[in-house]
Amino acid sequence: MNIVLLSGGSGKRLWPLSNDIRSKQFIKIFKNADGSHNSMLQRVYEQIKSVDSEAKITIATSKGQVSSICNQLADNVSISVEPCRRDTFPAIGLAACYLHDVLHVPANEAVVVSPIDPYVDDSYFAAFEKLAALAQQPENNLVLMGIEPTYPSEKYGYVIPDGKEAISTVSMFKEKPDAKTAEEYIKKGALWNGGVFAFKLQYLLAKAHELIEFDDYYDLYNKYDTLTKISFDYAVVEKEPRITVMRYVGQWKDLGTWNTLTEAMDEQVIGKGVLNEKCANVHVINELDIPILCMGLQNIVVAAGPDGILVSDKGQSSYIKPFVDNIIQPVMYAEKSWGSYQVIDMEKESLTIRITLKAGSKMNYHSHEHRDEVWTIIQGSGHTIVDGMEQEVHAGDVITIAAGCRHTIMADTELKIIEVQLGKEISVNDKQKYELEK
Numbered sequence: 001m002n003i004v005l006l007s008g009g010s011g012k013r014l015w016p017l018s019n020d021i022r023s024k025q026f027i028k029i030f031k032n033a034d035g036s037h038n039s040m041l042q043r044v045y046e047q048i049k050s051v052d053s054e055a056k057i058t059i060a061t062s063k064g065q066v067s068s069i070c071n072q073l074a075d076n077v078s079i080s081v082e083p084c085r086r087d088t089f090p091a092i093g094l095a096a097c098y099l100h101d102v103l104h105v106p107a108n109e110a111v112v113v114s115p116i117d118p119y120v121d122d123s124y125f126a127a128f129e130k131l132a133a134l135a136q137q138p139e140n141n142l143v144l145m146g147i148e149p150t151y152p153s154e155k156y157g158y159v160i161p162d163g164k165e166a167i168s169t170v171s172m173f174k175e176k177p178d179a180k181t182a183e184e185y186i187k188k189g190a191l192w193n194g195g196v197f198a199f200k201l202q203y204l205l206a207k208a209h210e211l212i213e214f215d216d217y218y219d220l221y222n223k224y225d226t227l228t229k230i231s232f233d234y235a236v237v238e239k240e241p242r243i244t245v246m247r248y249v250g251q252w253k254d255l256g257t258w259n260t261l262t263e264a265m266d267e268q269v270i271g272k273g274v275l276n277e278k279c280a281n282v283h284v285i286n287e288l289d290i291p292i293l294c295m296g297l298q299n300i301v302v303a304a305g306p307d308g309i310l311v312s313d314k315g316q317s318s319y320i321k322p323f324v325d326n327i328i329q330p331v332m333y334a335e336k337s338w339g340s341y342q343v344i345d346m347e348k349e350s351l352t353i354r355i356t357l358k359a360g361s362k363m364n365y366h367s368h369e370h371r372d373e374v375w376t377i378i379q380g381s382g383h384t385i386v387d388g389m390e391q392e393v394h395a396g397d398v399i400t401i402a403a404g405c406r407h408t409i410m411a412d413t414e415l416k417i418i419e420v421q422l423g424k425e426i427s428v429n430d431k432q433k434y435e436l437e438k
Contacts, residue, residue, distance in 0.1 A: 001052050001132055002105055002201070004080075004095045005044070005116040006088065007061040007069065013257050015324040016308035017287060019331050021064040024255065025117040026072065026335065029285065031266050040117045040255065042072055051125045058103070059116065060095040070337035071358075078103060083224045089235040090227045093208035097217035100201060107202035110135040113232075114196045119253040119264050127248055128198075134167065134244060135198035141242040143198045144170070146191025148249040152182035155254070157193040157233075161245050164189040170243045173233070191247060197237070207236055258301045258310070258317035273302070281314070287333075306332035306342050330428075338363055339411075341419075351421040357382070357411035365408040365436040371423030375399040375409065379416035384409045388437055406434055 009023040017027050025044075028037035038046070048055050058078040059069055062085055069079060080098040082091055092113060099105040110132035118124065127145060134143040146159045157175055161168035173193065174185060182190075212227060214220040237243070255261045262283040268275060271286030278296040286292050287305040294302065301317055303310045308327065312320065332343045338361035345352035357363070357380075365385065375384070377397045384393050386407045393399065393409070401407045403423065409415070 001055045001128055002099060002109055002111045003048060003055055003057050003128065004092065004099075004111060004113045005057060005059045006091065006113065006195070007041070007059050007065055007116040008085070008091075012321045012324045013318070014261065014303075015320060015327075016310055017285065017303055017305045019307055019333075021331055021334055022068060023065065024261070026065075026068045027261075027285075029261065029265055029270060031270075037270065039072055040119070041069065044116060044118070045073055045077070047120070047122050048125050048128075051122055052129065056103075056105075058095060058099060060091050067334070067336040071335040071340065083221060085229075086224060086227045087229040088232040089211075089230045090224065092204065092232050093212065094217070094220055094224065096201060096204040096208060097220050100205060101217035105201060107200070107205060109201055110198055111201050111204070112196070112198045115194070117255065118194065119251070119255045121251045123250045124248065124252065127246070127250075128196075131196070131198040131246055134246060135200055139242060140244045141199065141203050142237065142240045142244070144237070144243065144245045145194060145196040145198075145248050146245045147194045147252045148247060149182075149186050149190070149192050152179045152186055153192065154179055154182060158182070158185045158190040159193050159245050160185065160188060160190050161247075166247050168245055168247075170245050173238050191245060192252075193233075194248075194252060204236075211235060258303065258312065258320075259314040262301055262314065271304075337361070349422065349424055349426070351426050353419045353421070355415075355417040355419055357409065357415040357417070359411055359414050362410040363408045365406055365434045367404055367406045367432050367434070368421075368423075368430045369403060369432070370425040370427070370430050371421050372403050373401040373407075374420045374422070375401070376418045376420075377415065378418055380411060380413040382409055382411040382413070382415050385436070408436065 007025060014024045014027060018024050025040040028039045030038045030043050032038060048057060058080055060080045061069065062082050066079060066081055080095040082094060100107060112128045112132050131143055131145055134140055144159060154176055157173060159173060160171045162171045177185065214223060253260060255264055265283060268282065269284045272291040273284035273286050274291065275282055275294045279294050280298045282294055282297045282300045284292050284294060284302045292302055292304060299314050301312055301314050334341060339357040341353050341355045344354050377393050377395050379395055381394045383390055384399050386401060387405050
C-alpha cells in the first residue's frame with residue numbers, strides 16, 4: 001500500500017507537553033512491554049507495519065516537524081515537506097507529486113490518505129487495503145472511510161450515504177452540527193468524516209494540475225508559498241460526483257484534549273509522580289526530573305514539562321487554548337533528528353541548554369556570528385571538529401567555541417552535553433551551515 005499520513009497542528013490543546021514544533025502526535029504516553037513509551041506517531045507506524053509490512057509510508061508535514069519525525073522514526077518513512085502551511089489540498093497535492101516525481105510511484109497505483117494521529121485498533125489500518133482496492137475500481141474517483149458514530153458528536157463533520165450498506169455512494173456532506181441535528185443524521189445512517197480517503201494517484205495529479213498551474217513536484221515546491229489556502233474537502237471531496245464511502249465499525253478516537261488523551265493511558269502516572277489513596281481519576285504526565293505529589297484530588301490531570309505545568313479539571317482541560325495563546329515564551333524543549341535539547345536557564349546575555357545526541361548522530365557543521373559557546377561533556381564519548389581540527393571528547397571535557405568558528409560534534413556513544421551560549425544577541429536565527437570538509 002501507498003499511505004500518506006498528514007502531520008500538522010500546533011498542539012496547544014495539549015500544552016505544556018506540546019508546542020508550535022512538538023504536536024500531540026510526538027508525546028510519548030503509550031507504554032511498551034519494556035517500560036518505555038511510544039508516541040501516537042510511533043504507535044500508528046507500528047500498527048500499519050503489523051498489518052502490511054511492505055506498506056510505503058510518506059508523511060506530509062511542515063518543516064518544523066521534520067526533526068521530530070526523524071528522531072522518532074529515523075529513516076523508515078519518506079517525508080513530503082511543505083515549505084509553508086497552505087491547508088490540506090496543497091499539502092496532499094504536493095505529496096502526490098512527491099510520490100510520482102521523487103519516489104516514482106506509478107500513476108495507476110492507489111494511495112490512501114489519513115491523519116497521523118488516530119487512536120484505533122489494527123482493523124482500522126487493515127481496512128485501508130479494502131479502501132485502496134475500491135479506489136482502483138473504474139467507477140470510483142474517490143473513496144472515503146466513514147466512521148460509524150458512537151454518539152451524536154458536535155466535533156466532527158458527517159458523511160450522509162445514499163444507503164446503510166457497508167459500501168455506498170455519497171448523498172451529501174454536513175459540517176459540524178449541534179447534538180440534536182447530529183442525532184437526526186445518525187438515524188439516516190450518517191458517518192463521521194474521519195479524514196481518510198483513497199484515490200488513484202493519477203486522479204489526484206490531474207486535480208492538482210486542474211486547480212494549480214505548475215510543471216512537476218519541484219516547480220510546485222518552489223511556488224508553494226504563492227498557493228491559496230484551501231482544504232481538500234472543499235477543493236475536491238465536496239465537488240466530486242463519483243465518490244463512495246466505506247463504513248468502518250471499530251475503535252476510533254480523536255485524542256485531541258487532555259481529557260480524551262488520559263482515557264487512552266494504561267497507567268495513572270508517567271514520570272516521577274505519587275498519588276495518595278484519596279485520589280480518584282487523576283493522571284500525571286511528568287517530563288521533569290522532579291517529583292509531583294498529588295493528595296486527595298479528583299478528576300484532575302497534571303502535565304509538567306520544560307514549557308510549563310498544567311493542573312486542570314479534566315472537563316475544563318478542553319478550554320485551555322485561549323489561555324495558552326497568551327503565554328509568550330520560546331520553545332524550551334524540542335526533538336531533533338540527532339537527538340533533543342532542553343533549555344535549562346535563560347539570562348540576559350546567556351542561554352544554557354542540555355543536549356542529548358543519539359549514538360552515531362552528529363550536528364550540522366555550523367557557526368554563529370553573535371555568540372560564543374562552551375560545551376561541557378557530561379556523559380558519553382565522541383568527536384568534535386572546530387575550524388577543521390578534530391579531537392576526541394569524553395565526560396568532563398570542555399570545548400570553547402568563539403563566535404565565527406565552524407564547529408560540530410559527533411556521538412560515538414550517546415552524548416550528553418551542557419551548552420552555554422554567551423552574547424548580547426542570542427537568537428535561533430544566528431546560524432550559518434557549511435559542508436563538512438573531507
